[in-house]
Every structure is written in structure tokens, then in C-alpha cells.
Amino acid sequence: MVIDIRPLVIPVPGFLLFSCIIMYLCYSFCMNIFELVTKNRSYRRFQQSEPVSMQQLRNLVDLARLSPSAGNLQPLKFILSNDPRRNEAIFSCLTWESYIKDSPGPNEGKRPAAYIVTLGDTSITKDFGCNHGIAAQSILLGATEMGFGGCMIANIQRGRLATLLGIPERYQILLAIALGKPKEQVVITDVKDGDIKYWRDTGQVHYVPKRTLDEIILDL
Numbered sequence: 001m002v003i004d005i006r007p008l009v010i011p012v013p014g015f016l017l018f019s020c021i022i023m024y025l026c027y028s029f030c031m032n033i034f035e036l037v038t039k040n041r042s043y044r045r046f047q048q049s050e051p052v053s054m055q056q057l058r059n060l061v062d063l064a065r066l067s068p069s070a071g072n073l074q075p076l077k078f079i080l081s082n083d084p085r086r087n088e089a090i091f092s093c094l095t096w097e098s099y100i101k102d103s104p105g106p107n108e109g110k111r112p113a114a115y116i117v118t119l120g121d122t123s124i125t126k127d128f129g130c131n132h133g134i135a136a137q138s139i140l141l142g143a144t145e146m147g148f149g150g151c152m153i154a155n156i157q158r159g160r161l162a163t164l165l166g167i168p169e170r171y172q173i174l175l176a177i178a179l180g181k182p183k184e185q186v187v188i189t190d191v192k193d194g195d196i197k198y199w200r201d202t203g204q205v206h207y208v209p210k211r212t213l214d215e216i217i218l219d220l
């Protein structure tokens with residue numbers, strides 16, 4: 001008896017080709033670490049109506065939770081906000097882009113859709129070192145991968161924010177991380193004549209001068 005195996009064999013090359021295309025697409029759409037870090041700029045203008053869900057904020061805090069912590073003390077706590085009234089309260093306590101003269105920060109409609117306020121729990125330690133910076137970078141890289149963007153804000157009216165959010169005294173306000181769908185173009189340039197101040201052109205493109213590798217790697 002002759003068994004016709006063609007129906008079994010013919011789909012195999014098709015399946016392999018299909019798998020290769022899917023793998024190629026996955027590879028092309030995934031950012032490598034250099035692309036992710038480069039795309040993760042400080043964004044200060046957002047599509048305010050584009051929401052960031054509570055689950056997405058929790059997933060971002062999970063990245064902070066998994067990040068390194070000095071002495072593994074894990075003294076950071078986080079307040080999440082994606083509610084317009086709470087966002088407004090937080091926004092009113094922040095200072096935006098101080099190098100840009102007389103900037104009031106983003107106008108209504110271009111403000112962050114969410115915030116993660118990072119606190120230090122002084123009942124665990126009084127010295128938070130660089131823990132919150134590391135946590136914030138993990139959060140922002142995760143946000144970038146999700147298609148969001150944001151900005152770390154340390155220039156905060158802390159007393160006022162503590163009152164508005166009802167933050168107990170044992171917590172020190174360390175950073176606010178603004179989040180949302182970016183609605184601005186940020187361009188990296190080289191530092192010229194030592195001037196590190198970011199600036200905006202008339203089309204509202206935001207330029208960020210970075211020192212060159214040769215300047216920051218010391219040949220000692």
C-alpha cells in the first residue's frame with residue numbers, strides 16, 4: 001500500500017516560513033537596551049486624555065520593587081495617581097523645566113495622565129541614597145517599553161504635597177514621576193562651549209545637550 005504523505009509534508013515549509021516572519025517581526029519591534037535608554041527622554045508634554053491604568057502603574061512599581069536597593073532595605077513606598085483631581089493636586093506642587101525662562105510647564109490638555117510619587121519610609125532608614133533614582137529609572141524604562149514616557153521631578157513643594165495627599169510624617173517625599181503618552185519631540189545634541197542647559201526652538205522641539213563620551217571617560 002502506498003501512503004500519500006504530501007498533505008503532511010507540504011505545510012511544514014509554510015509553517016517554518018511563517019515562524020521566521022513572526023520571529024523577525026518580534027525582533028524588529030523589540031528595542032534593545034541602547035534604543036530603550038535613548039528613547040527614554042524626560043518628556044513634559046503629554047496627551048492628557050490618553051490614560052495610564054492602575055494596573056499599568058502597578059506593573060511599573062513592580063519594576064521598582066525588583067530593582068537594586070542598598071543593603072536590600074527596600075525603604076521606598078509609592079503613591080499612584082491616575083485620577084484627574086489627584087493629578088491636579090500633584091501638578092500644582094511641581095516645578096517644570098526651570099532652564100526654560102518663565103515656563104509654566106505643560107498647559108491643561110498636555111499634562112501627565114498619571115504620577116508615581118516616590119517616598120522614603122524613615123522608619124526603615126533615614127538615608128535613601130540613590131535608591132529612588134534607580135527605582136525611577138526602572139519605572140521610566142518600563143514606561144518607555146509600554147509606549148509611555150515621563151519625567152522625574154525632584155523640584156517639589158514637599159510640605160504642600162504632603163498636606164494635599166495626606167502623607168504621614170514618617171514618609172519623606174523623594175521624587176514625583178510624571179507619566180503619560182508623550183506629545184513632544186525631544187532631541188539629543190552635543191554640549192557646546194560647556195552649556196548643558198536644555199532649550200526649546202520656536203516649533204517647541206526640546207533639545208537636550210549631552211556631554212560627549214570623550215569628555216566623561218577620564219584617561220587617567
Ligand SMILES: Cc1cc2nc3c(=O)[nH]c(=O)nc-3n(C[C@H](O)[C@H](O)[C@H](O)COP(=O)(O)O)c2cc1C
Pocket residue numbers: 040041042043044095096097098133151152153154155156186198208
Ligand atoms: C533626580 C532628577 C530630578 C529631576 N527633577 C526635575 C524637575 O524638578 N523638573 C523638571 O522639569 N525636570 C527634572 N528632571 C529632568 C532633567 O531635567 C532631565 O533629566 C535633563 O534635562 C536631561 O534630559 P533627559 O532626561 O531627556 O536626558 C530631573 C531629573 C533627575 C534625574
